[in-house]
Amino acid sequence: MSGKRLFSESQYKEDEPADKRLKPRRLSLASVIGKVIKLNSMNKLLSDLEPWLRRWVNEELENALRRCNSHLFTRFHPLENQAEVETSSCLQLMFSKKVLPSTLFTASKIADMDNNPLQLVLVDQRSPSTSTGDRVLVPLGDLSLYPIKIEIVVLNGEFPLGGGETWSSEEFNQNIVKERAGKRPLLAGELCVTMRQGLGLVGKIEFTDNSSWIRCRKFRLGAKVAPGSYKGTVRIQEAITEAFVVKDHRGESYKKKHPPMLEDEVWRLEKIGRNGIFHTKLSSQGINSVQDFLKLYVVDAPRLREILGPGMSEKMWQITIRHAMTCVLGNKLYSFQGNDNCVIILNPICHVVKAFIDGQLFLFPAASDDLSVQTKYHIQSLVRAAYENWNSLQLFEY
Numbered sequence: 001m002s003g004k005r006l007f008s009e010s011q012y013k014e015d016e017p018a019d020k021r022l023k024p025r026r027l028s029l030a031s032v033i034g035k036v037i038k039l040n041s042m043n044k045l046l047s048d049l050e051p052w053l054r055r056w057v058n059e060e061l062e063n064a065l066r067r068c069n070s071h072l073f074t075r076f077h078p079l080e081n082q083a084e085v086e087t088s089s090c091l092q093l094m095f096s097k098k099v100l101p102s103t104l105f106t107a108s109k110i111a112d113m114d115n116n117p118l119q120l121v122l123v124d125q126r127s128p129s130t131s132t133g134d135r136v137l138v139p140l141g142d143l144s145l146y147p148i149k150i151e152i153v154v155l156n157g158e159f160p161l162g163g164g165e166t167w168s169s170e171e172f173n174q175n176i177v178k179e180r181a182g183k184r185p186l187l188a189g190e191l192c193v194t195m196r197q198g199l200g201l202v203g204k205i206e207f208t209d210n211s212s213w214i215r216c217r218k219f220r221l222g223a224k225v226a227p228g229s230y231k232g233t234v235r236i237q238e239a240i241t242e243a244f245v246v247k248d249h250r251g252e253s254y255k256k257k258h259p260p261m262l263e264d265e266v267w268r269l270e271k272i273g274r275n276g277i278f279h280t281k282l283s284s285q286g287i288n289s290v291q292d293f294l295k296l297y298v299v300d301a302p303r304l305r306e307i308l309g310p311g312m313s314e315k316m317w318q319i320t321i322r323h324a325m326t327c328v329l330g331n332k333l334y335s336f337q338g339n340d341n342c343v344i345i346l347n348p349i350c351h352v353v354k355a356f357i358d359g360q361l362f363l364f365p366a367a368s369d370d371l372s373v374q375t376k377y378h379i380q381s382l383v384r385a386a387y388e389n390w391n392s393l394q395l396f397e398y
Contacts, residue, residue, distance in 0.1 A: 090125045091232075093150065093223050093239035100221070100244050106207045107249045110221070118202035120150060120193060120223055120239060148236075149229035150193040150200055154186050157211070157218025157243035172224060172238045177214065184208045192226065211246040218243040259326040262291040262348055269293065270323040271316040281307055294324055294349035299387045334393040336386035344382045346393070355379055 096119040097112040104110060112118060159175035160167050179186040190203030211219045223239040230236060257268045266282050266289055267274040285307050287293055296304045305317065312320070333353060334346045345354040355362045357375060371379070386393060 091234050092123055092125050092237040093225070094121050094123055095119070095221070095223070095239050095241050096121050098239075098241045100241050103245045103247060103255070104207060105247055105249050105255075106210060108206055110202075110205050110207070118221070120195060120200040120202065122148075122195060122198040122236065125237070147229075148195045149226035150195050150223050151226045152187065152191045152193065152202060152205060153222045153224065154207075155220040155222040155240060156214060157216045157220055159220065159240070166237065169224070169235070169238070172222065176222070177219065180209060180213060193223070207246045209246070210248050211244075216243070218245055220244070256323075258323075259328055260290045260324065261328055262289065262294075262330065264290045266290055266293050269320050271312065271320045277311060278308055281309065290324060290327055291348055294327060295387060295390070297321065297324070298350040299384055331397050333396055333398055334386070334390075335396065336382060336389070336393050338382050338385065342378070342382060344379060344386065346383070346386060350383055350387055352379060352383060355382075 097114075097116075099113060100110070101113060110118065154177045155172075156175045156177055160171070177186060186207065186209055187205055188208050189205035191205060193200040193202055207219075211217050220243050221241045225236050225238075255268075256270055257264050260268050265274075266272060266287055267276070267279045269290060272278045272282070282288070282293065287296060287304075287307070293304070308317070327349075329348050332348055334348070335343060336346065337343045342358075343356040344352055347353055352364045354364065355367075357378070362371065368376075
C-alpha cells in the first residue's frame with residue numbers, strides 16, 4: 001500500500017477552481033483621490049471646530065464655577081453687594097412718614113411733620129397696601145431673630161430720576177451727597193439705627209450745611225443696610241424721604257409757621273415781614289399776635305385792610321388771610337353778657353358759637369339763617385362790645 005500523498009495549503013489552493021479563489025481588491029485612482037479629499041476635508045473641519053469647542057468648554061466651566069461661587073457668596077455675604085439679585089428684591093426699608101417739613105434748618109433736630117422722631121420699617125413689597133397707600137408691616141420670619149444695622153445718609157433731591165420706586169444699590173450709592181470741601185460731615189448725630197423685628201427709631205440727627213450748593217437745591221434722607229450686618233438671601237431695598245430744602249439756622253428766626261398758633265407773633269404770617277412795614281403798622285395799632293390779627297379781621301375786616309394800606313396788594317391780602325385762617329384755635333371759649341342780659345359765647349377769634357337772646361338758645365353757624373335782621377344786628381353789636389372789652393370776658397374751656 002502506497003503512502004497517502006499530503007498536499008500543502010498552497011498546493012491545495014492552486015488546484016481549486018479559479019472562480020473559487022479570492023480575487024485581490026483593486027482600487028481605482030478616482031476612489032483613492034476621493035478618499036484623500038474626504039480625509040483632508042475632515043481634518044480641516046476638525047481644525048476649524050477645535051478653537052470653538054475649546055472656547056465653549058471654557059465658558060461652560062466658567063459659568064459652572066460662577067454659579068457655584070455665587071451660591072456660596074449668597075450664603076455668607078450681604079446681598080446688597082450682589083449685582084445678580086439687584087432686581088429680585090422683595091423686601092424694602094421705608095420711613096413710616098416719608099414726607100418731612102418742606103424746609104429744615106441746620107443745627108435743628110430732624111423730625112416728621114408731627115415733630116416726632118423718624119421711624120423706619122421693613123416691609124414686604126408684595127404685601128397689600130392700605131387705603132392711604134402705606135405698606136403693611138408683615139411678619140419677617142427669621143429676620144426678626146437678629147438685629148440689622150441701618151445707615152442714615154443724605155441723597156440728592158433729584159433721586160430717583162423719573163420718580164421711580166425701584167433702583168439698584170449702585171444707583172442709590174451714586175446719589176449719596178457728601179460734605180463740601182473743608183466742611184464738617186453733612187449729617188451729624190446718631191447715623192446708625194438698629195432695627196429689631198422690622199422696626200427702627202432714628203435718634204437725634206441734624207444737618208450741618210444748607211442745600212443751596214447743589215443743582216436742585218434740595219436733599220432727601222436715605223437709609224440703607226450697613227455692610228456686613230445682614231446675611232439674608234434677598235436684597236433689602238433702601239428707603240428715601242420726600243425732597244426738602246435745608247436753610248441755615250439763622251433763617252429760622254424769620255420762619256413762617258404752618259399752621260400758625262394764636263400766640264405767635266403776627267409777623268409769622270405770610271407776607272408780613274419781621275420789622276417790615278406791615279409789621280410796624282399792625283404793631284402801632286396794638287395788633288401783635290396772630291390772635292389779635294384774626295379778631296379784628298372777624299369783627300371789622302375793612303378796618304384791618306385799611307391799617308395794612310395800599311402797599312399790600314389784593315393778592316398778598318388773600319394769601320395772608322388764608323394763612324391766618326389755618327390757625328389752631330384750641331378749646332377755649334369766652335362769655336360776654338350785654339346790658340339786656342343777652343349772652344354770647346365766642347371762640348378765641350370772636351366767632352359766635354352760642355347766643356342766649358330773650359331766653360332762647362341759638363347755635364352757630366346753623367342758626368344764622370333763622371335770625372331776623374334785627375337779631376343779627378343785635379348780636380353783631382354784642383360781638384363788637386366783646387371785642388372792645390376782651391380782657392374782661394369770662395374764659396372757660398370745653
